[in-house]
């Protein structure tokens with residue numbers, strides 16, 4: 572495995588044990604009702620933006636890549652019949668499970684972080700959803716493997732809504748400014764496990780297309796100060812020809 576990717580589990584375990592809520596959603600210092608309420612609002616907003624909300628009355632399954640403390644998983648578990656919540660960090664998963672103990676429709680899976688999704692069968696889910704996660708994956712090859720495997724686990728006609736870092740020179744300058752601010756606050760975000768890596772949208776879309784997913788890259792128009800603009804890869808897996 573890529574040496575940088577191999578460190579991700581430990582980095583995020585440490586983050587979960589320390590300022591977990593801040594590392595999951597910067598700005599939140601406590602895990603309180605508002606932390607989950609904001610996660611629910613964002614989930615609804617992004618499902619809508621990506622045209623990926625579950626159809627009324629249909630029992631659908633969603634895979635969430637990078638569930639963290641369950642900030643959005645909580646809402647996904649209300650909306651979908653089944654949620655498969657995966658994360659590279661054992662500690663994030665442990666806390667997520669604790670936060671969602673009232674839900675019986677969530678399965679938890681620790682993954683190595685290299686983009687493999689072993690334990691999830693081909694065509695097992697109706698939607699692959701991921702927010703604030705691929706942007707932290709330190710190797711482009713691992714990000715692209717996540718996209719390939721997302722296509723594999725999607726049923727024909729299923730949707731993908733996966734957010735990535737957008738690579739613009741302005742965004743890079745802003746990211747460095749943010750690292751400086753975080754460092755002044757005593758948080759270390761300069762390492763690769765936070766900074767992640769860049770994948771060109773055209774390369775990401777090409778990878779999805781080679782796996783039968785017709786997708787487009789949409790820029791989310793709103794963002795907090797010093798936060799790089801978010802790019803969503805949104806698409807549908809081609810229905811099987813009969």
Ligand SMILES: C[S@@+](CC[C@H](N)C(=O)[O-])C[C@H]1O[C@@H](n2cnc3c(N)ncnc32)[C@H](O)[C@@H]1O
Nearest residue numbers: 583595637639642658659660663684702703704
């Ligand atoms: C910033 S948090 C976001 C969590 C959640 N998506 C949310 O918005 O509340 C990033 C999450 O992705 C997980 N993560 C980081 N790198 C990963 C990787 N390579 N594979 C899977 N999960 C990863 C971290 O452990 C962490 O839980």
